[in-house]
Amino acid sequence: MIWSVIVPAVFFVLSLSMMNICDKRFKKKKEKNNTLKMLIFSACLTGGAMLLLSAIAISNMPNGKSGISPIAATLTCTAVLGSVLVKRYDAPKLARFLKGCAVCACVLFAAEVLLFNGKSFTKQALDQTVSSADITPGANAADNGDGSYTITGDSYLQLSNLPQETRVISVKLSTDKNSNPFDLTLGLTDGDFTINPVTVQHKYTRGQDCEIMMSFKPFGDIRKVNINILHSSLPVTVKDIRALSAAPYHFSLLRFTVLLAIAALLLAIKCFKLYEIGYDSKKRSHIIAVAVMTALCAMSAFMFRYPDAKARDYTGAEKFMDDPYAMTLDAFVKDLDYLDIQPDEKLLQMEDPYSIDDRNALGVSYQWDYAFYNGHYYTYFGVGPVIAFYYPYYKLTGKFPHMASANNFFAFFGILFMCLSMLALIKLLKIKKPNLVLLLSLLPASTAAMGFWNLANEIDRYTLPSVSGLCFLMLCLFTGMTAVTTEKKWLKPLLLVIGGSALAFSVSCRPTTAFGAAVLVPFFVGILLDKKQKLTFRLAQAASFVVPLIIGAALIMRYNSARFGSAFEFGTAYQLTVNNIKADRLDLTKFPAAIMHFFLQLPQFKNAFPFFASTTNPMENYGSYSYTAIGIGALVLPLVTIGLFFLPEAYGPKTKELTDRRRRQFLTICLVMPVVLAWLEFCLSGYITHYVFDLTPLLTFAAMIGIFRSCTAPASQKRRYILSGVSMALTMVFTLCIALNWFTGSLARHFPQLLEKAEDLMIFWR
Incomplete structure (x- = not known):
């Protein structure tokens, strides 16, 4: 409770000092005595409220002695x-902002104690360790003799003779x-339910x-409680x-800070x-803001860094x-056109x-999902990641990289080139001063919508072609769009050479992804x-793009011919x-199914946090027969759906202007x-999550245009502006x-306790 008194008192003294310093530099707007009275009143009111909340927590909640957070205070x-001090000076916007922040901070502070910890209110402070005599282990559950139990498979611990006022069971777990x-x-x-237990809580945990x-x-009366542990891959100690x-009771500083930061951001806008500010590519502050957001988006790939990705x-x-x-790569080093694997x-x-x-x-013993032809094993996966990452890595280190390292590499640069592509598209289509706040929000939202976070998270042999193909596609789009708009003649051919080469690499990673370059x-x-x-000059520009693409295509076809006797067989x-x-085979009757899966398939709704999952x-x-696996439809992403809802604005009235x-x-x-690709892929490959990310880049670009052209005057288009911003937040x-x-x-592997921490922060009512 001491912080409830100390913190307001300290800040009252600091406020007086700040007022005296500022009075010497700025013209006073009100009498000093009035400001002093307001400071005293505010400090006393804030301190009193904090003292009351702390007393409520201490007297009515288990472990309430932790009180309030001094940092939150x-x-x-x-x-x-x-907010009181700034009223003394001529800064009305800042005054409104700080007043709003003050109200939000007070509301959130009270909510943290009274609402988010509302489940901790109780008249009976029961906190009792369950005795081993009252615990009956099921099959696959062993008593270790020290009050702990080891679960080696699907099993349970049955608790009996619990106090009737029990409403929460606390369990400490540890595993590898x-x-x-x-x-x-x-x-x-x-x-x-007197005989068969009913499930009353369901959580996922590591x-x-x-x-x-x-x-x-x-x-009525509590009879027995079963703690069930199911589907554990390794032994769990309870x-x-x-x-x-x-x-x-637990005052969450993280939750308070995050919510206050969101509130402060919305208040600042x-x-x-800020919602009236249009992006100016020549203004330094705008360049810095976009550069910082681009860097943050690219670095978000490191959230998905696999912890054990060692060479x-x-x-x-x-x-x-x-x-x-x-x-x-092993076959390359050994100068073989087939894999060095002996078939059964x-x-x-x-x-x-x-x-x-x-x-x-x-x-028959065989290697799953490898290609087998003329007595040899091959890989049907694109060779692009090997040439672009594996081989250079091997030449530099003498070691083979982990697949997760390659995936993270392409995710980082793919996101970087995606942000640059979106900026290049704004310039290419001459979108006049797109809203700056929406642009800054759109960059991370597009990172999510285009699939980079999913592909960075689900690392395996199937997602690496998608994320690497997307990376090279974004590089191709960025350089190609920039080449069209740049006025430097010497730069155009260079950019086009890079773009053509990048497109060839995209084809060598995953051909269907490369269709986005259309x-x-x-x-x-x-x-x-x-x-x-x-x-x-025009022919030279065309050659700059086409020649590298043709060379790349020729090398791919030669590689295919050497392995399978056909230039077009991967x-x-x-x-x-x-x-x-x-x-x-291609089949027009599968078109409706392709639309349903690739565009409309809903996620699975689950009864445990995080509630959403890809579904079959x-x-x-x-x-x-058609191969179908887990996934979601592209239109399930709010950014894509809302953006496409603004298509009439995106197209606009038909004019004779070239830009239009x-x-x-x-x-x-x-x-x-995307519609054509969905049908082709469903007929020839089937459906799974990463196939959808061949479609989402183009759909996200279309959504981006719709949003920018629909929010040209946010002051009079508040609903569109808010709807667009909400769709971006929901997508992330x-x-x-x-x-x-x-x-x-x-x-999950990078942040082992993220699942539990996120649930504690978000699901506060149980």
């Missing part, structure tokens, strides 16, 4: 006394750092030396089980009318079967090795038809996978190409929830 007093998240549920028998609180509301009458020693004898790109003799003798039923019937076609055609430039037809890929929703009327024609052509490609939150629910992802 400091921030609150800063806002309150600052490599454990995947598992299900922790609470089953209850009471006056309603069990990394954490304490989990699970609340329940019994009907210790210190406690029965409490309410969850322990309103009070200083691997290489002598030539290793078989990195978990990494087809490492095996391809049974596989060599099979008439149709691509039939999974025949392989299983004969008991949006450059109208502008490149415009270069060729621009009669203001000499024909030789090896997908020879996959040893779930079905015979040769059975996949196969249909039964495809007419033939180019914008309309660009938008048409952004809308048509939704994407992170999906990432959190991918329990084996790099985000």
